[in-house]
Amino acid sequence: MGSHPDIISTVEFNYSGDLLATGDKGGRVVIFQREQENKGRPHSRGEYNVYSTFQSHEPEFDYLKSLEIEEKINKIRWLPQQNAAHFLLSTNDKTIKLWKISERDKRAEGYNLKDEDGRLRDPFRITALRVPILKPMDLMVEASPRRIFANAHTYHINSISVNSDHETYLSADDLRINLWHLEITDRSFNIVDIKPVNMEELTEVITAAEFHPHQCNVFVYSSSKGTIRLCDMRSSALCDRHAKFFEEPEDPSSRSFFSEIISSISDVKFSHSGRYMMTRDYLSVKVWDLNMESRPVETHQVHEYLRSKLCSLYENDCIFDKFECCWSGSDSAIMTGSYNNFFRMFDRNTRRDVTLEASRENSKPRASLKPRKVCTGGKRKKDEISVDSLDFNKKILHTAWHPAENIIAVAATNNLYIFQDKLN
Numbered sequence: 292m293g294s295h296p297d298i299i300s301t302v303e304f305n306y307s308g309d310l311l312a313t314g315d316k317g318g319r320v321v322i323f324q325r326e327q328e329n330k331g332r333p334h335s336r337g338e339y340n341v342y343s344t345f346q347s348h349e350p351e352f353d354y355l356k357s358l359e360i361e362e363k364i365n366k367i368r369w370l371p372q373q374n375a376a377h378f379l380l381s382t383n384d385k386t387i388k389l390w391k392i393s394e395r396d397k398r399a400e401g402y403n404l405k406d407e408d409g410r411l412r413d414p415f416r417i418t419a420l421r422v423p424i425l426k427p428m429d430l431m432v433e434a435s436p437r438r439i440f441a442n443a444h445t446y447h448i449n450s451i452s453v454n455s456d457h458e459t460y461l462s463a464d465d466l467r468i469n470l471w472h473l474e475i476t477d478r479s480f481n482i483v484d485i486k487p488v489n490m491e492e493l494t495e496v497i498t499a500a501e502f503h504p505h506q507c508n509v510f511v512y513s514s515s516k517g518t519i520r521l522c523d524m525r526s527s528a529l530c531d532r533h534a535k536f537f538e539e540p541e542d543p544s545s546r547s548f549f550s551e552i553i554s555s556i557s558d559v560k561f562s563h564s565g566r567y568m569m570t571r572d573y574l575s576v577k578v579w580d581l582n583m584e585s586r587p588v589e590t591h592q593v594h595e596y597l598r599s600k601l602c603s604l605y606e607n608d609c610i611f612d613k614f615e616c617c618w619s620g621s622d623s624a625i626m627t628g629s630y631n632n633f634f635r636m637f638d639r640n641t642r643r644d645v646t647l648e649a650s651r652e653n654s655k656p657r658a659s660l661k662p663r664k665v666c667t668g669g670k671r672k673k674d675e676i677s678v679d680s681l682d683f684n685k686k687i688l689h690t691a692w693h694p695a696e697n698i699i700a701v702a703a704t705n706n707l708y709i710f711q712d713k714l715n
Contacts, residue, residue, distance in 0.1 A: 299704070567581065576616050
């Protein structure tokens with residue numbers, strides 16, 4: 292199962308929400324497009340159908356280090372749309388590519404120098420000047436690589452984030468963050484470097500990084516030690532000295548062998564408003580107010596019932612799974628994944644939360660999702676699932692929320708599920 296090329300490794304809506312991109316382990320990018328409203332089929336709006344599929348990355352070999360470089364797509368980020376074409380950045384462990392996705396529905400006919408089948412004509416046979424004409428043809432969606440940003444990362448890239456100036460973006464690996472200009476491929480600026488002189492003194496790595504949605508000089512990065520640093524590029528070129536440091540002090544009474552592993556942050560996301568940020572660690576998701584560094588303003592338990600199971604999760608390596616999290620378009624709700632194809636949604640206003648399941652059995656079109664409950668011990672009610680029967684191979688690491696509507700995309704291994712609020 293683990294080496295399956297169809298396993299989805301990233302999911303991302305574009306700025307309008309009309310396109311949804313997924314990347315997979317086999318280096319492919321599949322883009323889905325939302326259907327427009329159809330008079331004959333009132334429910335068709337909201338359906339996403341395949342729009343374009345292309346191979347973004349191929350497996351490579353680093354001869355200097357004798358390492359295979361996987362083709363797996365780690366992240367996709369859309370650029371804001373400027374014209375009829377769409378642009379996105381996709382990255383594997385080492386190389387970032389800028390792709391242009393454009394439509395063609397006309398072709399030119401009546402060339403002077405070549406025949407209709409493309410062969411060059413004999414110049415002596417050309418006796419009259421023809422004006423080529425555009426003729427309609429079946430719609431073709433073309434994906435072409437416009438820029439390749441390579442050779443800037445010694446370690447594996449875990450994040451890319453487009454700046455709100457729409458001209459630059461950052462890429463982060465385990466120890467460094469680089470700043471790129473979208474037009475310049477042969478150089479980038481190193482803005483964070485946490486690599487110690489002696490690698491034996493290494494105590495933490497960078498796990499995720501993101502630009503602020505409105506302030507182009509501000510970005511954050513999270514670490515494997517459970518801390519988040521907010522940096523301001525105006526203060527200095529190398530942002531090794533952070534402007535703000537967010538960390539929740541650990542409760543000494545709950546300290547265990549696994550404390551450090553489960554406090555590692557797997558994802559950090561700014562709210563759309565730019566006032567808050569959300570971080571995901573192994574057992575919880577936290578919301579921080581950027582004006583308060585000492586502790587989060589909200590902590591939501593994702594699967595607290597796994598705390599007693601950390602030993603076996605360590606043995607089967609699940610404790611190192613990197614769950615992502617996302618905000619709803621209005622920032623009023625947050626979503627993140629769990630095991631057994633479960634995903635969790637938290638309403639920040641009502642403080643209510645729900646566990647839902649993405650699986651073929653219960654995902655008939657237009658059927659409502661039923662909330663799931665996990666029982667931890669004692670007597671199990673009939674609709675509850677026992678902790679011991681959870682399937683840890685079925686994990687939802689990647690989710691995305693439509694920027695304006697209650698439509699969500701959930702990647703369950705090699706299946707993509709799209710759910711939306713029921714319209715009565």
